Amino acid sequence: MTINQPGAIDQLRVTPDDLSGPQIRALLAAHHAEMSAASPAESMHALDLTALRDPAITVWSAWSGDDVVGCGALKELDHEHAEIKSMRTAADHTGRGVAATVLTHLIAVARERGYRHLSLETGTEDLFAPARRLYLRHGFTECGPFGSYRLDPLSQYFTLDLERC
Structure with a gap:
């Protein structure tokens, strides 16, 4: 998927990622x-690479040219409910529409997969x-x-009712 939003990075590609590349x-x-640094262990819910390889999780990376500029993932909780995980924008690309583009992509995929609810922590x-x-x-x-x-x-x-919006 290629998206070009006003004020955003010129051409941003969001593609499935197998987590094998050094940039991602x-x-x-x-x-x-x-x-990990921002939250005590009992309140830190970010997944490491091993956990992101769970078959219930799909990861996408956002690319500008040859650079990974962001990522996000969907974790299936059940056949009607998915969770957003690992939303991240590269430090030198914040404020340029990367997160909004990845989030829009994740919402679209959640709808395509037939989820009724999309939630996150x-x-x-x-x-x-x-x-x-x-x-x-x-x-x-x-x-x-x-x-x-x-x-x-x-x-x-947070949650998004995909049947209402």
């Missing part, structure tokens, strides 16, 4: 390290404020814990 591995390692700290704003702009609403999550003052949960 480095981006996800940086993501996992930052999430993110942090409550200031570091996560841009992510929370992104999800709200795309129609997500706050909800309680889902799946195996539990109430946690450092976690905020």
